[in-house]
Amino acid sequence: MTAPITITLNGERRDVAPATTALDLVTALTDKELGPDGSPVDGSRLGIALAIDGTVVRRGRWLESVLADGHTVDVVTAVQGG
Numbered sequence: 001m002t003a004p005i006t007i008t009l010n011g012e013r014r015d016v017a018p019a020t021t022a023l024d025l026v027t028a029l030t031d032k033e034l035g036p037d038g039s040p041v042d043g044s045r046l047g048i049a050l051a052i053d054g055t056v057v058r059r060g061r062w063l064e065s066v067l068a069d070g071h072t073v074d075v076v077t078a079v080q081g082g
Contacts, residue, residue: 005069022050022062022073029075038062047078 004015009025016025026048027034033041038059040046050057051074057065067073 005067007067007070008072010074016067020067022052022057022065022067025067025073026050026062026075036063049076049078050074 002018005018005020006013006015008014023034023036023038026038026046030046030048032044032046034046035041038046046059050059050062052065052067053072054074
């Protein structure tokens with residue numbers, strides 16, 4: 001078994017499996033089944049943005065964005081209202 005890697009997720013250290021993608025991470029955080037383009041397969045809205053090391057990653061690129069040891073990942077959820 002390969003040792004986990006450590007990322008910083010929204011300011012907190014978190015261990016994840018090697019080869020975890022941004023899509024894998026968002027799937028785990030939202031507990032929703034996502035398609036390869038990052039959209040929920042049930043047709044609902046996700047309302048999430050993700051950045052790795054300060055660079056926003058488009059949802060269509062989450063699948064190819066593999067997390068590495070030491071990455072800083074910020075996941076934000078859109079909320080309605082003011």
